[in-house]
Amino acid sequence: xxxxxxxxxxxxxxLTILLSLIGVRVDIDSYLSDYYTPLIxxxxxxxxxxxxxxxxxxxxxxxxxxxxxxxxxxxxxxASRRLLDEVRTLGSPRFPTQLNAWLVHQVSAxxxxxxxxxxxxxxxxxxxxxxxxxxxxxxxxxxxxSGQEVCKTTPELGQRPCSAGACGFFKEEEDVKxxxxxxxxxxxxxxxxxTLEQESLLEGITAxxxxxxxxxxxIDIDQHWSNLLSLSVTDLxxxxxxxxxxxxxxxxxxxxxxxxxxxxxxxxxTSAGAFGVASERAESRPVTQQQGTLLRLDSHSDASPGMxxxxxxxxxxxxxxxxxxxxxxxxxxxxxxxxxFDQINQLGLEGLDTQLMGxxxxxxxxxxxxxDSDSGLSLESSSxxxxxxxxSEMSSSSSSYCEDECGATGYSSEVDSVPSKGIxxxxxxxxxxxxxxxxxxxxxxxxxAFFNQPSVTLPxxxxxxxxLSEDDDDGPRFDDRELSRDELRAxxxxxxxxVLQIVNMPVEEFLEVLDGHGFSPEQVTLLRDxxxxxxxxxxxxxxxxxKLDAITGxxxxxERLHAQRGRLLREKQLTAKTMGAVGQQIKQLTRDVLARxxxxxxxxxxxxxxxxxxxANGRVVVQPVRRPAVSTSTGNKTDKRKKEKKQ
DNA sequence: TAATTTTGTCATGCT
DNA sequence: CGAGCATGACAAAAT
Numbered sequence: 001x002x003x004x005x006x007x008x009x010x011x012x013x014x015l016t017i018l019l020s021l022i023g024v025r026v027d028i029d030s031y032l033s034d035y036y037t038p039l040i041x042x043x044x045x046x047x048x049x050x051x052x053x054x055x056x057x058x059x060x061x062x063x064x065x066x067x068x069x070x071x072x073x074x075x076x077x078x079a080s081r082r083l084l085d086e087v088r089t090l091g092s093p094r095f096p097t098q099l100n101a102w103l104v105h106q107v108s109a110x111x112x113x114x115x116x117x118x119x120x121x122x123x124x125x126x127x128x129x130x131x132x133x134x135x136x137x138x139x140x141x142x143x144x145x146s147g148q149e150v151c152k153t154t155p156e157l158g159q160r161p162c163s164a165g166a167c168g169f170f171k172e173e174e175d176v177k178x179x180x181x182x183x184x185x186x187x188x189x190x191x192x193x194x195t196l197e198q199e200s201l202l203e204g205i206t207a208x209x210x211x212x213x214x215x216x217x218x219i220d221i222d223q224h225w226s227n228l229l230s231l232s233v234t235d236l237x238x239x240x241x242x243x244x245x246x247x248x249x250x251x252x253x254x255x256x257x258x259x260x261x262x263x264x265x266x267x268x269x270t271s272a273g274a275f276g277v278a279s280e281r282a283e284s285r286p287v288t289q290q291q292g293t294l295l296r297l298d299s300h301s302d303a304s305p306g307m308x309x310x311x312x313x314x315x316x317x318x319x320x321x322x323x324x325x326x327x328x329x330x331x332x333x334x335x336x337x338x339x340x341f342d343q344i345n346q347l348g349l350e351g352l353d354t355q356l357m358g359x360x361x362x363x364x365x366x367x368x369x370x371x372d373s374d375s376g377l378s379l380e381s382s383s384x385x386x387x388x389x390x391x392s393e394m395s396s397s398s399s400s401y402c403e404d405e406c407g408a409t410g411y412s413s414e415v416d417s418v419p420s421k422g423i424x425x426x427x428x429x430x431x432x433x434x435x436x437x438x439x440x441x442x443x444x445x446x447x448x449a450f451f452n453q454p455s456v457t458l459p460x461x462x463x464x465x466x467x468l469s470e471d472d473d474d475g476p477r478f479d480d481r482e483l484s485r486d487e488l489r490a491x492x493x494x495x496x497x498x499v500l501q502i503v504n505m506p507v508e509e510f511l512e513v514l515d516g517h518g519f520s521p522e523q524v525t526l527l528r529d530x531x532x533x534x535x536x537x538x539x540x541x542x543x544x545x546x547k548l549d550a551i552t553g554x555x556x557x558x559e560r561l562h563a564q565r566g567r568l569l570r571e572k573q574l575t576a577k578t579m580g581a582v583g584q585q586i587k588q589l590t591r592d593v594l595a596r597x598x599x600x601x602x603x604x605x606x607x608x609x610x611x612x613x614x615x616a617n618g619r620v621v622v623q624p625v626r627r628p629a630v631s632t633s634t635g636n637k638t639d640k641r642k643k644e645k646k647q
Numbered sequence: 648t649a650a651t652t653t654t655g656t657c658a659t660g661c662t
Numbered sequence: 663c664g665a666g667c668a669t670g671a672c673a674a675a676a677t
Contacts, residue, residue: 539667
């Protein structure tokens with residue numbers, strides 16, 4: 001997995017460089033950080049509780065990166081999300097669909113007939129997966145290992161290795177483009193001229209094109225490519241949720257939805273308006289022929305590699321979206337849009353999202369039960385929060401009282417991440433896109449569509465209770481014990497607001513609700529209690545989180561001080577040893593000097609009775625030993641005192 | 648089933 | 663004065 005991750009990361013970087021050459025702006029950091037960091041925070045997030053800070057306090061400062069002081073990490077999140085939103089706004093419409101890539105191989109002119117229609121025949125999911133033998137056979141026929149043979153048999157193949165390299169794994173794109181105008185570049189040559197990673201990746205291409213050297217089973221080749229290069233490109237928001245929660249159910253449909261032959265070269269040439277060569281070639285050829293002759297990116301939608309779907313696909317998803325968006329400015333971009341994005345729409349939106357909707361409608365209540373916390377109020381740090389698209393929507397909202405900018409901020413729980421009945425009824429403007437972007441990732445109560453509902457439209461008496469009671473399909477299975485006590489109480493008193501609404505709405509709106517709906521005193525009391533308990537629950541969670549952090553910090557401080565103490569003790573021992581050595585040298589010197597001195601009667605001085613004293617002016621004076629003896633005695637006394645103190 | 652941890656709630660003080 | 667936050671304490675639920 002690490003190797004695959006390394007490949008994909010490096011591939012992403014190279015592809016980013018490539019795209020930047022053709023004028024496509026790609027912000028890797030935002031994607032990588034936006035995607036991976038929340039995942040980290042889900043599991044070991046250092047401040048998941050801090051992110052629960054009610055965000056309506058932050059709504060005015062998010063764009064300015066001024067976030068809650070307790071949550072400094074959100075600065076990074078919000079900055080990344082802002083960049084992501086900018087990228088998303090580069091092109092519209094946005095396709096929350098998936099796209100599989102990137103098996104790169106060569107297709108001869110005789111293969112056009114087979115490959116070309118495959119681009120349009122999107123419902124065919126076996127572009128390389130179900131017919132691996134055909135792939136190998138075609139490759140073996142048209143892709144001999146010799147580059148010269150490639151030139152002879154398929155004069156157009158010279159373009160494809162470049163495109164293969166353009167798939168993200170070659171650097172000198174311009175050079176290769178020039179070469180592809182002059183002469184075909186053999187695959188092996190390209191592979192040898194690249195970096196180690198390129199060689200590793202292109203090794204598969206060579207293997208495919210060289211049946212004489214490698215005769216692995218076709219399924220092995222396909223699996224190899226699936227593991228290495230089959231990158232299921234998924235929308236950033238619903239990626240991990242789809243993987244983790246619905247992969248088993250939707251795997252087949254995802255496969256069918258995203259398996260299509262997408263010509264990256266189309267996108268490249270389309271986007272590479274700056275390259276005259278590419279533009280000329282693009283204009284000189286019919287679109288259909290382009291699709292047939294250009295590099296073909298077989299989408300091997302092997303749905304099995306979850307990590308390939310979950311991790312590796314992400315950067316490429318953004319790249320694909322970007323490519324599509326940028327290319328839409330040109331004529332070929334239009335072709336690309338029509339040929340690719342329409343299919344993506346059909347397959348991805350209609351297929352996947354309807355599948356999601358259907359699966360959500362028929363979702364097992366047990367799942368809800370698993371997701372639901374005891375009281376429905378859980379402090380789950382939302383993985384999708386930082387990347388939740390709801391932020392942009394909410395930022396423009398003026399009346400929302402639960403602007404979950406960071407996704408985990410506010411009164412959140414997993415229970416509302418699933419469209420449970422009571423919540424679904426408020427979500428009158430629910431759409432598949434909203435679902436795919438928020439439901440699976442945003443584990444908070446504060447779904448944008450949900451909380452952006454004007455409060456005026458909310459209070460339909462019993463509107464929350466209706467679905468709970470009227471559900472014929474799974475209502476009875478939605479057990480009451482899954483509701484929190486406050487939810488049950490609110491239900492009992494027919495309060496037309498959810499607990500999270502009550503807790504998250506601003507105090508002004510809360511007061512308006514209390515005054516303007518004719519609630520009974522019991523209802524008002526319950527509403528206040530629900531709000532107070534919900535606030536306090538979050539406060540308690542934050543408090544505990546802070547306490548744990550404080551404990552951790554103190555433990556680290558203790559360790560640091562222990563290390564410092566050991567260091568100081570060693571230093572003290574060394575100093576004492578040095579001082580002892582110096583004292584011995586002084587004593588020896590004193591004896592030598594005194595032995596050379598004589599008293600008034602000409603006798604040598606007794607070293608036991610005299611000593612040398614160094615004055616402040618540098619003069620050395622002979623003194624009787626008494627005074628030094630006194631001083632030493634006092635020194636001993638102080639030492640004894642110190643020792644006693646220590647004991 | 649007991650021990651431990653987690654979580655929700657209440658009371659209280661403070662801003 | 664009320665709302666909200668912080669936190670200790672307690673109890674119930676979960677592990």
